Amino acid sequence: MEQKSCLRVAILISLFAISCGRELKSAHKDNLPVYNHTLAMTLVEYASAVYLKDLTKLVTWTCSRCGDLTEGFEMIELIVDVEHCLQGFVGVAKNLNAIVIAFRGSASIMNWIEDLYWKQLDLKYPGMPDAMVHHGFYSSYHETTVRPGVLHAVKRAKELYGDINIMVTGHSMGGAMAAFCALDLAVNQKIQNVQVMTFGQPRIGNTAFTSYYSQLVPNTIRVTNYHDMVPHLPPYYPHLTEKTYRHFPREVWLHGNGSTTSSYPVEKVCDGSGEDPNCSRSVAGTSIFEHFTYYEVKIISGTPGSCKIVMDPRVADYSTQDLAGNFVLYRDPSAASVVEVKTESSTPSNFI
Numbered sequence: 001m002e003q004k005s006c007l008r009v010a011i012l013i014s015l016f017a018i019s020c021g022r023e024l025k026s027a028h029k030d031n032l033p034v035y036n037h038t039l040a041m042t043l044v045e046y047a048s049a050v051y052l053k054d055l056t057k058l059v060t061w062t063c064s065r066c067g068d069l070t071e072g073f074e075m076i077e078l079i080v081d082v083e084h085c086l087q088g089f090v091g092v093a094k095n096l097n098a099i100v101i102a103f104r105g106s107a108s109i110m111n112w113i114e115d116l117y118w119k120q121l122d123l124k125y126p127g128m129p130d131a132m133v134h135h136g137f138y139s140s141y142h143e144t145t146v147r148p149g150v151l152h153a154v155k156r157a158k159e160l161y162g163d164i165n166i167m168v169t170g171h172s173m174g175g176a177m178a179a180f181c182a183l184d185l186a187v188n189q190k191i192q193n194v195q196v197m198t199f200g201q202p203r204i205g206n207t208a209f210t211s212y213y214s215q216l217v218p219n220t221i222r223v224t225n226y227h228d229m230v231p232h233l234p235p236y237y238p239h240l241t242e243k244t245y246r247h248f249p250r251e252v253w254l255h256g257n258g259s260t261t262s263s264y265p266v267e268k269v270c271d272g273s274g275e276d277p278n279c280s281r282s283v284a285g286t287s288i289f290e291h292f293t294y295y296e297v298k299i300i301s302g303t304p305g306s307c308k309i310v311m312d313p314r315v316a317d318y319s320t321q322d323l324a325g326n327f328v329l330y331r332d333p334s335a336a337s338v339v340e341v342k343t344e345s346s347t348p349s350n351f352i
Helices: 002-015 037-049 055-059 109-113 135-142 146-161 173-187 207-216 313-318
Strands: 074-081 086-093 098-103 120-122 132-134 165-171 194-199 220-225 251-255 266-269 309-311 319-321 327-330 347-349
Touching: 037 098, 037 165, 037 194, 037 220, 055 074, 055 309, 055 313, 074 146, 086 146, 086 173, 098 146, 098 173, 120 135, 132 135, 132 207, 135 146, 135 173, 146 173, 165 173, 173 194, 173 207, 173 220, 309 313, 313 319, 313 327
Parallel strands: 098 165, 165 194, 194 220, 220 251
Antiparallel strands: 074 086, 074 327, 086 098, 120 132, 251 266, 309 347, 319 327
């Protein structure tokens, strides 16, 4: 089944291969963000951790991935949207002096790839005429329990730690959600100190949208990897003027250095167009494997597409749940009573 899905993706990419044509211009600020390798290595660990299924270890930050560059992270809220198989968390990284928001990618890449050529909608944000976005990515953040959970957690984090910076990250569809979250914080919540770094993110809007986005959330970097197929989707048609999907700047492309003795990739900082022809667009997007591994970090553990989670029943005392089964786990770093359970006694629960 997995081989068939990969074949279908490859066929889609072949059918919608992009031919040369007139480039569209996307307005953006000249002061593009500066790429920081250490920050990228840190945020990719958060983007990987949010995929974990053991919620007890995740909310207490005692998981196998909850160390190294992310050691000392204080979880505020862990949001689990059972209906849509979505997961995200908000907490504070003291070594970054920042609130970190991370989103998990889609459980099934094929779910949105099969629809992304027909579902584009007008973005009804103030002052953004002609901006259009991918319906599925937009809805995953705006029309689920994820958005209210994140906004509530950001408010709590600011009450506890003050007006510190916010860093938003995610992988794959989680990167798309991270971008919409950052724009929401900047436009609707009037928060200015928002920084975004995503990994393997697909395109999420048209040229008008990317122009507005790059002005409102200029401190954004998209990391792409080798022949990762997802950043090539939805396809970019340079000869179309309105509805073609387009990436916003700035891209950092990880690619081979031509050496047989070194496994470390070259980190190419791309231009400010969002569609640098010398970066990921210079190669065919044909790899699923390179979508799941960034900076030698395996992003997804276990079987992709599974929404099974594991949680100690006692953790439910620190959660709220709606009628659909969606829930939020809370952890208050300022209080003496926090979640303290023996993670080895966790009881599995299949939600989807």
